[in-house]
Amino acid sequence: MSEHRQGPVRSEAARVAILEATARLFQIRGYEHLTMEGIAAEAGVGKQTIYRWWPSRAALVADCLLEGRLFSERFNFPNTGDIRTDLVSWLGNVFGILEEPAGELLWRSLIAAATENEAVGRRLYESLGIGSSLVPRLRAAVEASDLRADAPVEEIGEALMGALILRALSRLPTQPGSAERLVDAVLGDSSRR
Amino acid sequence: MSEHRQGPVRSEAARVAILEATARLFQIRGYEHLTMEGIAAEAGVGKQTIYRWWPSRAALVADCLLEGRLFSERFNFPNTGDIRTDLVSWLGNVFGILEEPAGELLWRSLIAAATENEAVGRRLYESLGIGSSLVPRLRAAVEASDLRADAPVEEIGEALMGALILRALSRLPTQPGSAERLVDAVLGDSSRR
DNA sequence: TTGATAATACGCGACGTCTCGTCTAGTCGA
DNA sequence: TCGACTAGACGAGACGTCGCGTATTATCAA
Numbered sequence: 001m002s003e004h005r006q007g008p009v010r011s012e013a014a015r016v017a018i019l020e021a022t023a024r025l026f027q028i029r030g031y032e033h034l035t036m037e038g039i040a041a042e043a044g045v046g047k048q049t050i051y052r053w054w055p056s057r058a059a060l061v062a063d064c065l066l067e068g069r070l071f072s073e074r075f076n077f078p079n080t081g082d083i084r085t086d087l088v089s090w091l092g093n094v095f096g097i098l099e100e101p102a103g104e105l106l107w108r109s110l111i112a113a114a115t116e117n118e119a120v121g122r123r124l125y126e127s128l129g130i131g132s133s134l135v136p137r138l139r140a141a142v143e144a145s146d147l148r149a150d151a152p153v154e155e156i157g158e159a160l161m162g163a164l165i166l167r168a169l170s171r172l173p174t175q176p177g178s179a180e181r182l183v184d185a186v187l188g189d190s191s192r193r
Numbered sequence: 194m195s196e197h198r199q200g201p202v203r204s205e206a207a208r209v210a211i212l213e214a215t216a217r218l219f220q221i222r223g224y225e226h227l228t229m230e231g232i233a234a235e236a237g238v239g240k241q242t243i244y245r246w247w248p249s250r251a252a253l254v255a256d257c258l259l260e261g262r263l264f265s266e267r268f269n270f271p272n273t274g275d276i277r278t279d280l281v282s283w284l285g286n287v288f289g290i291l292e293e294p295a296g297e298l299l300w301r302s303l304i305a306a307a308t309e310n311e312a313v314g315r316r317l318y319e320s321l322g323i324g325s326s327l328v329p330r331l332r333a334a335v336e337a338s339d340l341r342a343d344a345p346v347e348e349i350g351e352a353l354m355g356a357l358i359l360r361a362l363s364r365l366p367t368q369p370g371s372a373e374r375l376v377d378a379v380l381g382d383s384s385r386r
Numbered sequence: 387t388t389g390a391t392a393a394t395a396c397g398c399g400a401c402g403t404c405t406c407g408t409c410t411a412g413t414c415g416a
Numbered sequence: 417t418c419g420a421c422t423a424g425a426c427g428a429g430a431c432g433t434c435g436c437g438t439a440t441t442a443t444c445a446a
Contacts, residue, residue, distance in 0.1 A: 051407065125359065181347075233397095245396095391442100408427090410425080410426095
C-alpha cells in the first residue's frame, strides 16, 4: 500500500495552536470549564480541525500531558543523595503548590480529567509519580542500600502519590510536619537511618 | 425572628424520592451521566423542587453520601484483633470491588464528584476511610500496642486511601500480593510483628 | 368553631442559553 | 485535483429560571 497522498498534509501550526490553547485554558479555567468551542476560538481554529484529530477534550488533555505542557518543573524530584530528605522536600514542595489556588486548580483538574479518561489517568500515574521520577529515585535508593532490598517501591510510590491526590480531594489544610510523618509512615523500616 | 411560616411544609416524600433517584442513577449511570432532568424524571418530581433545596447535582451526591445511600457494607472495616490481617483483607476486599465494573464505576464516580464539590471530597475522606473505620481501627491498634505509640495513623490512613484512589485512576490491574505489599509499605516499623 | 386569606411547596413544562458533535460551504496549498 | 483548513449552521440535549395551576398550611376575623 503506497502512501502517496495528494493534497495538503496535517498542519503542525494548527496542532500546536490547539495544544497550547488547551493547556492555557486548562490552567486558568480548570477542566470543568474547558470546552471544545473555547479551545477552537482560543487557538483560532475550526472545531472540525480538533474533532478530526482528537476524539474528546480528555484526549486533548492527555496529549498535553504527554508533551509536558501542564507540569511545571516545580514538580521535579530532587536528588541530594539522601532519600528521606528528598522525599520530605518533594512532598513539602507539592503541598506548597496545592496551597496556591492556581496549583490546587491544576492538580484537581488533572484528577477530574483522569476520572473520565483512561489515558490521562495512566499518564498521571506514570509521568508525574510512579513511572518517571519518584519510583526510579526509590530504586536508586535501594541500589545504594539506603532502602531495604525488598522494599515495595511501587507501593511506596503509589501510597505517596495517592496521599497527594486525597489531600486535594479532601481540601484539608496541610498540617505542619505532615510531609515528615507521611514519609515516616511510608518508609518505615525500609530505610536504614 | 418568628420561625412560624405560613404555607405547606417541605415534602419528605419528595426529598426521599429525589435522594433515592440520585443514588440509583449514580450507581447505574455514573456521575458523568447523572443529570438534573434525569433525576427529576426518575423521582417523579419537578426540576424546581430539586433546585429549591440543592444548588447542584454534586450537593445531591454529598447528601446521598451523608445518608449512607451509596456505600455498601462491603466497604466496612473488619476487626479480627490483628491489625495487619485486617488491613490486608480490607484492601483485598476493596481491590475486589474495583475489579467489578459496577464497583469501579461507583468508586471512580465518587472521585469525580469529589473533584468538583468540597463536601463530597470531605465526606469521602471522612466517611469511608479516615474519619470512620480505618483510622479508629489504627488507633485501637496503637492502644493495644500492635502499633508503635508514635505511629502516624492519620498519614497511614491517607496513604492507604490515596493508593486506592490512584489505583482507580490508573486503571491498572491489581497484581497478586499487592495488598500485602501496600500494608508492608505503610505499616513498616510501626508494627511489632 | 368555622371559613376566608395569604403564603408557599409542589408537579409540570416552556423558555433562552450553552455546548456538544456533525454537517456543509468555500479557500488554499502541495 | 485532493484533502486539510476556517467558518459557522444545525439538531440534540442539559442547563438553570420562570410562571401556571393545584395542594397544603398558619393566621385571623366572624
